[in-house]
Amino acid sequence: MSDEAILAEPAAISLRGVSHSYGAVRALVDVDLDVRGHEVVAVVGDNGAGKSTLVGVLSGVLVPDAGEVVVDGRETQLTSPGLARGLGIATVFQDLALCEDLDVVENLFLGQEIRRGPMLDEVAMEREAQRLLAQLAVRVPSLRAPVAELSGGQRQAVAIARALLGEPRVLVLDEPTASLGVTQTAEVLTLVERVRDSGFGVVLVSHNLADVQAVADRVVVLRRGRLNGEFDADVASYEQIVAAITGVAPPGEAAR
Template sequence: MLSLRGVSHSFGAVRALVDVDLDVHPREVVAVVGDNGAGKSTLVGVMAGTIVPDAGELVVDGQELGLTSPGLARQLGIATVFQDLALCDDLDVVENLYLGQELRRGGVLDEVAMEREAWRVMSRLGARVPSVRAPVATLSGGQRQTVAIARALLGVPRVLVLDEPTAALGVTQTAEVLTTIERVRDSGHGVVLVSHNMADVQAVADRVVVLRRGRLNGDFDAERASYEDIIAAITGVSPPRRRRAPGEDA
């Protein structure tokens, strides 16, 4: 669906990203993992258009483009849900979904159309909300995350970027969010999941990309790679060799 090529960015003397490549395919969850300071947040910012990289480009439909603003990222089909979600607690679900992009009919807000579409997109994600007219402040953490994802999907993006979507969530809420991610993938989108939680990564990822000190340090098939291999790529420490059983050939 899109590719990042040769992306580099520095904050003063700190090299946050160094010549990073990333491909995102349809119906795929690509997990981006790494230790603190590995460059994950910077990569999210680059894809969202909030950080303009020092070098590198985005390739969409064979065209090499520069990401220079969040608006351009949206136009190119990249929607990002940041960790803080940026929801308005005193507004209801419909108002949060359409904030700044309200539907109008005859010069007035088309409340019926917005409410109908809100129910449709929330149902598509399997969200369990009491009402789309419920204030967001009354929703659980998992429900709030789903509202943020639903808002990002309204523009029918190619790729959905999720920054630590299960941070600070309980077990039940985390399961709800992971199910939502699978539904987004199965609907044809590409998903970039930035996470430090390896259990979540192993639950939904098709591919795992490892960043270490700003550089790409591994690209693994999630089904074939072992937990030890991924951790070794994150830490830079080789996994311990399995001890052979007596009589086993070397």
């Protein structure tokens, strides 16, 4: 889809004036954010900028102190991860929450197994796992390989595939390339593009600007809990984004 067509779509999820504090520490202050299908919105910022808190709000782990969360045009309260998931918002946290001693199929369907009467329907789960991984062009040694035997990129792929079960509308990825090598990072970024091209909205939270500029459509900068810039990823320079993150403007421009 063209950029104009994407921006013409109604937002799948919007934050309006969202704030959240931890005691006297204001982690988010009056933050606005729109996420639409067919786009990757990158959220960047220095340590302590509020990125993790924003992930918590989007995932239903944290309830904001103020502001609105709007899903499909209706204000709602994301009071739990289950509720967020039910509204079409799936999150892959940095720790992935995979069980290393379980195989790929078991991890994909953990807590949402397919049953035939009182028994697990292993054939149906294998078939659905194969379909989903093929849709994302993900390769693993075997559907019955323990996750402990997979590479970092393959583990990230399994976590993303699990999040896409049930067809959510928005996928939130918290530092998906952290601790990955060059090849594995490239694999995960390609997977992010495939997820976007399949029609999902993606929120990519990352500290790696090279990764962000490789796949993002828009870049949102948080600084000290506040929105400090929103950029078209195809137009904005590395220096402009860094300036918004640090508050130190390039020569000839005023700092934010």
